[in-house]
Amino acid sequence: MKLLEDKIITDGKIGEGDVLKVDGFLNHCMDVAFLSKLGEEFYRLYKDCGVTKILTIEASGIGIACLTAQYFNVPMVFAKKTKTVNIFSDVYTSRVESFTHKRVYDIIVSKEYLRPEDRVLIIDDFLAQGSALQGLISLVNDAGAEVVGAGIVIEKAFQPGGDLIRKGMGVRVESLARIAHMSCKDGITFVD
Amino acid sequence: MKLLEDKIITDGKIGEGDVLKVDGFLNHCMDVAFLSKLGEEFYRLYKDCGVTKILTIEASGIGIACLTAQYFNVPMVFAKKTKTVNIFSDVYTSRVESFTHKRVYDIIVSKEYLRPEDRVLIIDDFLAQGSALQGLISLVNDAGAEVVGAGIVIEKAFQPGGDLIRKGMGVRVESLARIAHMSCKDGITFVD
Numbered sequence: 001m002k003l004l005e006d007k008i009i010t011d012g013k014i015g016e017g018d019v020l021k022v023d024g025f026l027n028h029c030m031d032v033a034f035l036s037k038l039g040e041e042f043y044r045l046y047k048d049c050g051v052t053k054i055l056t057i058e059a060s061g062i063g064i065a066c067l068t069a070q071y072f073n074v075p076m077v078f079a080k081k082t083k084t085v086n087i088f089s090d091v092y093t094s095r096v097e098s099f100t101h102k103r104v105y106d107i108i109v110s111k112e113y114l115r116p117e118d119r120v121l122i123i124d125d126f127l128a129q130g131s132a133l134q135g136l137i138s139l140v141n142d143a144g145a146e147v148v149g150a151g152i153v154i155e156k157a158f159q160p161g162g163d164l165i166r167k168g169m170g171v172r173v174e175s176l177a178r179i180a181h182m183s184c185k186d187g188i189t190f191v192d
Numbered sequence: 193m194k195l196l197e198d199k200i201i202t203d204g205k206i207g208e209g210d211v212l213k214v215d216g217f218l219n220h221c222m223d224v225a226f227l228s229k230l231g232e233e234f235y236r237l238y239k240d241c242g243v244t245k246i247l248t249i250e251a252s253g254i255g256i257a258c259l260t261a262q263y264f265n266v267p268m269v270f271a272k273k274t275k276t277v278n279i280f281s282d283v284y285t286s287r288v289e290s291f292t293h294k295r296v297y298d299i300i301v302s303k304e305y306l307r308p309e310d311r312v313l314i315i316d317d318f319l320a321q322g323s324a325l326q327g328l329i330s331l332v333n334d335a336g337a338e339v340v341g342a343g344i345v346i347e348k349a350f351q352p353g354g355d356l357i358r359k360g361m362g363v364r365v366e367s368l369a370r371i372a373h374m375s376c377k378d379g380i381t382f383v384d
Contacts, residue, residue, distance in 0.1 A: 059250035
């Protein structure tokens with residue numbers, strides 16, 4: 001998506017350890033009007049798939065998932081990273097490894113909010129190693145529901161997550177920007 | 193707000209320890225169309241205050257803050273609960289005590305996203321003890337910016353947070369539903 005690639009070039013920064021920093025519009029300070037356009041693009045891509053629910057993971061997926069759910073006119077469910085005392089019904093659970101935060105954690109979704117009849121579109125801000133996305137797919141499978149696909153804002157296509165989920169798991173993944181290479185020295189190039 | 197009070201009565205559940213569970217529409221499975229109406233109400237209340245930024249705290253504030261920011265047409269910033277390697281600029285920091293999760297944590301906002309010229313509307317899903325709201329106000333003050341007020345979805349008016357912030361700190365707080373009393377036995381009553 002040209003609009004997003006331009007925004008990444010203009011507003012994105014590459015920090016120490018070749019980390020891409022897009023928190024000026026995506027995952028700390030959110031440019032809500034801009035993100036809504038990304039939601040509209042996810043709608044264009046998946047509008048014929050009978051989506052009944054949007055699923056994401058806290059925290060930085062929530063904004064873009066909310067704005068996407070507006071187009072589909074369906075509820076948005078976010079998987080939580082820790083079990084809180086406010087959830088007292090049964091939950092589906094899965095394990096996720098965060099390479100950014102260098103830790104492993106459990107994610108949960110209340111069984112009330114993922115039903116066997118659901119057709120689920122998973123939305124997230126980043127895809128790199130694919131651990132979070134695999135965890136979310138596993139929750140949907142546990143519920144006996146169907147994953148219609150995933151909508152990702154930025155995919156680090158030089159990392160294995162995308163292939164793992166498209167080819168390994170046979171799940172449709174649509175990423176609005178796919179980074180082929182990035183470094184402080186050479187900047188960012190996208191997959192054609 | 194009658195619409196919200198009705199929704200709490202219809203969809204809310206009171207769990208063990210008299211915890212109010214509204215995760216069917218507010219903070220786990222989000223009824224995005226409904227929450228957008230709450231955002232519109234926050235806009236009605238604060239539209240003449242020159243708001244330049246919406247501030248909230250991860251995770252459950254992000255959805256309602258995003259939908260509110262759409263009406264104001266301003267960016268939404270969420271305070272993060274842990275320092276991640278993706279934030280390498282300087283941050284404002286504050287300490288928050290969660291009574292629900294029974295722990296103390298630091299919240300941070302990058303200095304880039306709260307500027308002295310900002311007029312900030314703070315949005316959150318719940319107000320009870322007031323610790324999160326105090327922490328967010330402290331971040332805004334540290335930035336030299338102005339808090340125009342806070343917009344809260346549900347205030348537990350029988351807990352001290354509201355008074356502490358309205359009277360103690362002189363900050364305008366608008367809560368769309370104010371619960372006077374709730375228990376498994378007697379249900380929920382609202383402040384008139």
